[in-house]
Amino acid sequence: MHTTRSQQAFQIINFIILGLLSIMCILPLIHILAVSFSSSAAATGGAVKLWPIGFNWSSYEYVISSNRFLNSLGITFQRVLLGGLVNMILIVITAYPLSKESERFRPRTFYAWFFLLTILFSGGLIPIFMIIRETGIMGSIWALVLPGAVPVFSIILMLNFFRGLPRDLEEAAFIDGAGHLNTLFRVYVPLSLPALATISLLTIVGHWNAWFDGLVFMNSPDRYPLQSYLQTIIIQQDFTQMTEQDIKKMQLISDRTIKSAQIFLGSLPILLLYPFLQKYFVTGITLGSVKE
Amino acid sequence: MKNRVKSAFLLVILASLMLSACSKNNDASPSESSSGTSSVSPSESGSSSVAPSDGKFDPPITLTTVGTVAPTVKYASGDSVDNNPWTREYEKRYGIKLKTLWTVDDSQWETKTNLMIGTGDIPDFFKASPAQFKQLVDADLLADLTSAFESAPDRAAKILTEGGNAALDSAKFNGKLMAIPFTGAPKEGSQMVWIRTDWLQKLSLPEPKTMDDLLKIIDAFTTQDPDGNSKNDTFGLAVDKDFTTLKGFFNGYHAYYDIWIKDAEGKLQYSNIQPEMKTALQKLQELFKKKQIDPEFGTKDFSKVAESIVSSKIGVMFNSPYAGLYPLQSNVDQDPKAEWKAFPIVSADSQPAKNQTALGVLGYWVVKKEVEHPEALFSMLDLWVEMFYENKDDALNKQFINDGNTEIWQMNKIAAYRAFKNADQRIKVTHALETKDTSELTGDDKGVYDKISAFQAGDRKLWGWNAIFGAEGSMGVTDQYRKNNAYVSDEFIAAPLPAMTERGADIGKFMNERFTKIIYGASSIDEFDKFVSDWKQRGGDAITSEVNDWFANR
Secondary structure, eight states, X not given: OOOOHHHHHHHHHHHXXXXXXXXXXXXXXXXXXXXXXXXXXXXXXXXXXXXXXXXXXXXXXXXXXXXXXXXXXXXXXXXXXXXXXHHHHXXXXXXXXXXXXXXXXXXXXXXXXXXXXXXXXXXXXXXXXXXXXXXXXXXXXXXXXXXXXXXXXXXXXXXXXXXXXXXXXXXXHHHTTOOXXXXXXXXXXXXXXXXXXXXXXXXXXXHHHOOHHHHHHOSSGGGOOHHHHHHHHHSOOOGGGOOHHHHHHHHHHOOHHHHHHHHHHHHXXXXXXXXXXXXXXXXXXXXXXXXX | XXXXXXXXXXXXXXXXXXXXXXXXXXXXXXXXXXXXXXXXXXXXXXXXXXXXXXXXXXXXXXXXXXXXXOTTOOOOTTOBTTBSHHHHHHHHHXXXXXXXXXXXXXXXXXXXXXXXHHTTOOOSEEEEOHHHHHHHHHTTOBOOOHHHHHTSOHHHHHHHHTTOSHHHHHTEETTEEOSEEEEOOTXXXXXXXXXXXXXXXXXXXXXXXXXXXXXXXXXXXXXXXXXXXXXXXXXXXXXOTTOTTOHHHHXXXXXXXXXXXXXXXXXXXEGGGXXXXXXXXXXXXXXXXXXXXXXXXXXXXXXXXXXXXXXXXXXXXXXXXXXXXXXXXXXXXXOTTOOEEEEOOOOSSSSOOOEEXXXXXXXXXXXXXXXXXXXXXXXXXXXXXXXXXXXXXXXXXXXXXXXXXXXXXXXXXXXXXXXXXXXXXXHHXXXXXXXXXXXXXXXXXXXXXXXXXXXXXXXXXXXXXXXXXXXXXXXXXXXXXXXXXXEEEOSOOSSOOHHHHHHHHHHHHHHHHHHHHHHHTSSOTTHHHHHHHHHIIIIIXXXXXXXXXXXXXX
């Protein structure tokens, strides 16, 4: 195809801007990686930029041998598996009836508003905290899984995708004697794999990155998921009010190389997962948006 | 259509139900707190127990609390936050059992306790921040500790007043003691000037006696290439964007940063708007112009400044005596030639300089109103003082303070710090190092003694301990301050007042900007007078009158 001059110019500018953007995204990660492999003194002195100075593995050895990192990693895996599973089941079984028209599913409008309302309004932290406490799941893994068990945004994505599927398939299934459950799991779900992949990526990343609920709903730091734990080690010390105890603590945990190693290890699994699910990402979302 | 109306109607009902449920819950929560927690806090079960003369509750009482977990603490196998050497001793000695409802990392303490107070569910006792303490008093949720304090064991009572009465006074409302202050060591933490002594020797400069001496040192460290790399890449004075490293400098000009001082008429005045501050800022402006301060200081917080120090770019820093451990130790690790020493702050005129000190209370141990035996806290505090400060028995020391493996002392449930613990410790340790007689040392002292001995045997990883507790250590300077009583105390010792809370953050930011501009030379020093009038206008006057009302009525 023939491209005009201006189109070429556009392409070049595009490459430059997008290239710069992606460099900006990747540089911090490289910096963290470089610091994590550097000697402690060089890192504390701020000398390390993008290449390790005094290359060594010691901070990784330390992280692997310390209980807290592995422990919280375990809790995060538990959370991602359990939370992801609960999320996916609920998304599918909620999106299916909502994808039907009001004539076939009478209270549809009511339920649609019921779910939409939760996007617009939230009880706020304290009521949620009280509910968690009164239901007795405070401190257990369920406190991290159940409050976000029904992600409405993902339900809307799923519902739109279901609507995009030809209705003839559903009718054919009914004629062959399938009920709603059979139709859903034997027809709709197998046809919706791109959407499911996209949504599970969203869910997994969401669970992986969540840190605040871990801090609030867990009763002891031993039970923190990974991101909550990382948050506690990288938080900025308030230097205007340091006491002797703080300084002694600083000396123990100020080791940047160890922090960097933990941050890098903490983002590694999700980095590895991304390329595999990412290819569904664009198709998954746009497919769902096309309506009949 | 009909359907839609119906569902809209349903929705409204549902929403109103939800809202009313919420508000009811919120209203009821504080008063419900006692019934709400009774299931988890069986303190009432101890209501029939009496404290006999030996101070042991029989049957034992149970107190609920919440706590932080230090990352360095490891429990022995089978032990836990409620079953460890300290809690076992509390029970054995005083008949006090403890139940910790939750623990949280130190950094999240404020968030989590705020949430807890917000839901109206406070434990029998815990450590509150000044603002939380005031809220709890206003909500009438706290027990009056006045009589418990009067009958408290001597040791426990003494530690609270060792640094003066201010800490205890700050915990009083209408003459009633509503909390046990978690006393810190504000006077001990007073700033001093740390100087690279290897650079000093290299340039053959004398130790500073006056501000002029110090300014010469700062100048020489900037211009005379103290690190010998033939590049003009060093700065004289460490300055960070929050001015935490300038307090000692200001104090040298009899200016004080961000405290309330008494004027000639006995009224309280804000220190930052006094004329002395103008002089000090003018001097800083000069230093900046001569490139003796990092031109990027306005964007660097202390940890960034620490980086420059660690990489041997700065030779003079005002800081607390503890700075030997951080960041200076890292510099010594990095640079084999580096040596630092702490000197007393120096005065710009014939008047000796005085150090500013804040109240320095790290929190308030508050007790819930319904608790039957608030005096139990003083018993527990007594155990803390005995074990942490007075015990000299090595076996007990291994049991309660440090077994070489983990800092067991952090497992205590209530603590308060002595005002000059480290200064006293240095005297004892240096004496023991001279005589080689360790019989007078407590467990904590012994730890320091061992570290300095190891340093003297050549372990530079422990340099910082010698820089603080050694014969020439920074605590010696602290000791000098103490002997001369060279302090100017912050006279305002209460939780933030309403106008402060409302305007404080805004006004503080604006002040920081103006000061930074003046130092940068972006505005002339005469801008300071404009700053003073702006400060007053933007709420400074309101805060001043509020503070003076408080001062008159306390």
